[in-house]
Amino acid sequence: MILVDSSVLIRFLGQRTNHPAVQALTDVLDQDLAFAICPYVYQEVLQGVRDELTFRRVKSYLDTQDCLWLPSSLDTFARAARLYWDLRHSGVTIRSTIDVLIALTAIEHDAWLLHDDRDFDAIAAHCPELKIHRRTQV
Numbered sequence: 001m002i003l004v005d006s007s008v009l010i011r012f013l014g015q016r017t018n019h020p021a022v023q024a025l026t027d028v029l030d031q032d033l034a035f036a037i038c039p040y041v042y043q044e045v046l047q048g049v050r051d052e053l054t055f056r057r058v059k060s061y062l063d064t065q066d067c068l069w070l071p072s073s074l075d076t077f078a079r080a081a082r083l084y085w086d087l088r089h090s091g092v093t094i095r096s097t098i099d100v101l102i103a104l105t106a107i108e109h110d111a112w113l114l115h116d117d118r119d120f121d122a123i124a125a126h127c128p129e130l131k132i133h134r135r136t137q138v
Contacts, residue, residue, distance in 0.1 A: 036067055046059060092122045106130060
């Protein structure tokens, strides 16, 4: 399973076909590989649209995608906070709490993360459980 981050989906939906991450997603689609989004990606993509018509179209598309969920429990958020804390105490500050939750979603579902966000590479460098999908893997 490949978890697709908003940093890729936004470019994909904007038809930026020459971008390497979009090309990687296109490869995933062409090869009919299993992929999904998560609620945090769903929100990030939708909150970035500029008008009502686009919001409805993008929401309609996202609603058809498989979605990976984290349990809605305090333990889940404690694990995310611990991951952030461990990274910070290793000298790595992640710019977005949401990115930590997306990374945790990939880890918990043993999914490969397809992204274009340096924070995920920083997380993966200190957390080998986070598997990063690269285009050469397809």
